[in-house]
Amino acid sequence: MNANRRTALGIGALVVLAAAIGAGIFIWSGSQAATWFVLIGIPLFVVLGIGLYVRGVITRSGTSEQEFVRTRARSTAEEFQALLRQRQTLRTAYPDWDPGIDAQVESAVGDFETQGVTVDRETGAFDLGTGVKSADLQEFERLSNETQRLEDEVESSFREFVAGDLSRRERVLDRLAEVDLAEPSESFSAPDSSASVAECRDVLDSSREATRGTIEEAIETVREMRRGGHRADDGGAIEADLEDAEAALDRVEFESAVESVLEARDRLRDEFSGSFNEELDAIRDLVDAVDRADVDAHVEASSIDEVDRIDAAVSDLDSALDLSEASRHRSDLRRVCLDMIRTMERRLADHAETLRAADLPPGYYTEPDAVDERFAAELEAIDDLELFTERWEAAATDLRDAVETASTKAAVVDAYDDVSETIETALAERGEVVGDDLPMRHADQFLGLYYRRNEGLEFDPSVPALRRGDVETHDLTVEVAYEHGSERPRTATVELDGGGYSEAVTVETRVAGTAAFENVPAGTHELSADPGDDAFGAIERDVRVDGDASVSVEFRERELREQLCADVDVDMTEVLPDMRSRLESSFAEEGYVSTEMDLPVQDTHAACLLAVWSDEAGHGICRSDGDVVVYDDDQIEREVTNVLRYNVDPGDRVSFADLRRNFLSAPVPDSVVRDVVGGIDGEHSVTITETGLEINEH
Numbered sequence: 001m002n003a004n005r006r007t008a009l010g011i012g013a014l015v016v017l018a019a020a021i022g023a024g025i026f027i028w029s030g031s032q033a034a035t036w037f038v039l040i041g042i043p044l045f046v047v048l049g050i051g052l053y054v055r056g057v058i059t060r061s062g063t064s065e066q067e068f069v070r071t072r073a074r075s076t077a078e079e080f081q082a083l084l085r086q087r088q089t090l091r092t093a094y095p096d097w098d099p100g101i102d103a104q105v106e107s108a109v110g111d112f113e114t115q116g117v118t119v120d121r122e123t124g125a126f127d128l129g130t131g132v133k134s135a136d137l138q139e140f141e142r143l144s145n146e147t148q149r150l151e152d153e154v155e156s157s158f159r160e161f162v163a164g165d166l167s168r169r170e171r172v173l174d175r176l177a178e179v180d181l182a183e184p185s186e187s188f189s190a191p192d193s194s195a196s197v198a199e200c201r202d203v204l205d206s207s208r209e210a211t212r213g214t215i216e217e218a219i220e221t222v223r224e225m226r227r228g229g230h231r232a233d234d235g236g237a238i239e240a241d242l243e244d245a246e247a248a249l250d251r252v253e254f255e256s257a258v259e260s261v262l263e264a265r266d267r268l269r270d271e272f273s274g275s276f277n278e279e280l281d282a283i284r285d286l287v288d289a290v291d292r293a294d295v296d297a298h299v300e301a302s303s304i305d306e307v308d309r310i311d312a313a314v315s316d317l318d319s320a321l322d323l324s325e326a327s328r329h330r331s332d333l334r335r336v337c338l339d340m341i342r343t344m345e346r347r348l349a350d351h352a353e354t355l356r357a358a359d360l361p362p363g364y365y366t367e368p369d370a371v372d373e374r375f376a377a378e379l380e381a382i383d384d385l386e387l388f389t390e391r392w393e394a395a396a397t398d399l400r401d402a403v404e405t406a407s408t409k410a411a412v413v414d415a416y417d418d419v420s421e422t423i424e425t426a427l428a429e430r431g432e433v434v435g436d437d438l439p440m441r442h443a444d445q446f447l448g449l450y451y452r453r454n455e456g457l458e459f460d461p462s463v464p465a466l467r468r469g470d471v472e473t474h475d476l477t478v479e480v481a482y483e484h485g486s487e488r489p490r491t492a493t494v495e496l497d498g499g500g501y502s503e504a505v506t507v508e509t510r511v512a513g514t515a516a517f518e519n520v521p522a523g524t525h526e527l528s529a530d531p532g533d534d535a536f537g538a539i540e541r542d543v544r545v546d547g548d549a550s551v552s553v554e555f556r557e558r559e560l561r562e563q564l565c566a567d568v569d570v571d572m573t574e575v576l577p578d579m580r581s582r583l584e585s586s587f588a589e590e591g592y593v594s595t596e597m598d599l600p601v602q603d604t605h606a607a608c609l610l611a612v613w614s615d616e617a618g619h620g621i622c623r624s625d626g627d628v629v630v631y632d633d634d635q636i637e638r639e640v641t642n643v644l645r646y647n648v649d650p651g652d653r654v655s656f657a658d659l660r661r662n663f664l665s666a667p668v669p670d671s672v673v674r675d676v677v678g679g680i681d682g683e684h685s686v687t688i689t690e691t692g693l694e695i696n697e698h
Contacts, residue, residue, distance in 0.1 A: 644695070
C-alpha cells in the first residue's frame, strides 16, 4: 500500500472514529454532550487528520517544511504574474481600457514583499528571497484567493468594456447610415456573461475591423464624389478632412474619423447644392415632356415603365450628395427617350413601306415629312439636357402623329379585301353602309377607301356613311295595337333603325294607333316598339322595306310574375326555400304580405319573390298604389259576399275605401274588388261605380 493511500485511510479512520465516539456519547450521555462533541471534538480530529496528511507529504517528498512553503510561494507568485501579464497585454492592445485594479495590485505586491517575494508591477517577474522560508503558508493561500478574485474582476471589467465599445461602434455606423454612407443593418452582438477574455477579444477585434472597413468605404465614397464630373471648389479642405479621418482610423479613434468624414461630406454638399438642383429640374422637365408627348401607344411599354421608375427614384433624392445618383438617372432617362424616338422611327418606316407597296387611290394617304427625318441621330449629338428636352418633345410629337396616321392607314390596307366584301353586300341590300355596320376599328377609314376606289357613291365622313347615288326610298306605316284597352291613354314609342336611317315616332292611344315613317331607304331595318306600360311586353323585329308598305305590332299583356321579375337577375325559385317560412308566418299573422313590409330580401327583388311564392302557394297577387300585395283570394271573396249579404241594405252605397278599411283583410285595389263582385252569383243586385258599390232596390 502506498503512502498516499495509507494517509487517506488514516484520515478516514479518524473521521469514522469521531463519528462513532459522537454516537456513543449521544447514547450514553444524551444530546447535549453529543452536541458539544460535534462542535469541539470533530474539528480537533479534522485538524489532526490534515496535520497527518501534511506530515506525510513532507515525509514522502523528502523535503523540509521550509521547502514546502517555498514551493507554495512560487506557485502563488506565478498565478499573480499571469494576472499582471494579462492586464498588461490587454492594456497594450486596448489603451482605452482600464480595469481599475491598480490599487489592489499595489496592495498585493506589498503583501508579497512582506512574505519575502519581490514582484515587478509591470512585467510580473518575481524573486523568492531568503526570507520566504519563514513566510506564513496561510498568507500565500490568501494571496492565491486574492489573485483569483482580481482575475475575475479583470474578466468582468473587460466584458463590460467590450459591450460598451460595441455600442459605440453601432452609434458610429448609425451616423454614417443616416447619410447613406453605410448599411443601416450592420450591428454587433455583445458577448454573454460567461465569455472568456479570448472570446471577448475575438468579438471586439472583429467589430473594430468591420467598423474600420465601413469607415474606409465611406472615405472612398466621399473622395470618389469629389472626383466626379462636378468637382468641388474646396477640394483641398475636403481632402484634408478625409486624411484626418484616415489618421484617426490608424489611432482607432472611430468617432473622430466619422466626424472628419461627415465634415468632408458637408463641404461637398454645400459645393454641389446648385448643380444638384439644376440636375433635378432638368430631369423632371424631360419626364414632363414625355407625359405631354403622349406616345405610350407607339413605343415599348417597358420604356414608359422605365420613365416612371426614374421619376420615382428622382423624387426620393433629397441631398446634394446624391448628385452622382441624379447624374446616373439623367443618363438612363436620356437613353430611354432616345429608344422611344428610334422605336417610332422604325414603326413609321415599316408602315410607310406597306403603304408605298399598296395601290392607293389619290387623296387617301400623303406621306409626312417625318418619314425622311433622322430625329434620333440629331438628338444624340445634343449634350445640353434642356435643349435635348425641347427638341425631343417636338420630334416625339411629329412622330406620334405620323405613326398614328400611318399605322391606321396600313391596318386598313391590310384588311381591306375582307372588309370590302361586307361593304359591297350591304350596299347591294340596303343601298347604304354606316360605320356601325362594320364590326371593327377605323370603320370610317374603310368606308373612305372603298369610296375612293369605287364610283357612283356618296360618302359622309361625319356619320360616317356610304350611300349609292340613287338610293331607293319608301314610306312605311306601323299599325300599333294593345291586347285590350284602358281607361287612360298609353304612349307607345316606335323606332326604325338601319341603313343609315334612324327615326322614332310616338303614338298615344287607349287601344290602337298608327306610326308613319317617310323616305325609308330600301333594305332591312330593325323595328322596335315600347308599349309605355309595364303590363305589356316590348317588341323587336326586322322589317324588309322594298316598297310602300304597312306592318302591324300588337302589345300583349304579360303575366304579373313576368312583369315583376323582368329586371331581376337572380333565380328566385332557388331563393324561395330559405324565405318560405318567414313569408307564411307573416301571411298567417297579417292576412296578406306586401312589399311594404320588412321582407328578408333586397328591395329590388322583393316583388319578384312575392310573385314566385304566390304562384307556388296559390294565393292572389296584385299591384296596389305602387306596392305588390299577395292575398287570400277566397278570403276576400267571402268578405265581400258577407258585406253584401249582411252589412248593407238596398239603396245603400259603400266606397271601396270603406270596404278596405272596415271589412277586407288585405289592402287590395279597387280593380280586385270589382272582379270579385263581378264573379259573385246574382243573388245581389249591385251597381259598380267609379268609387264604390251601390246596392239596388229589389
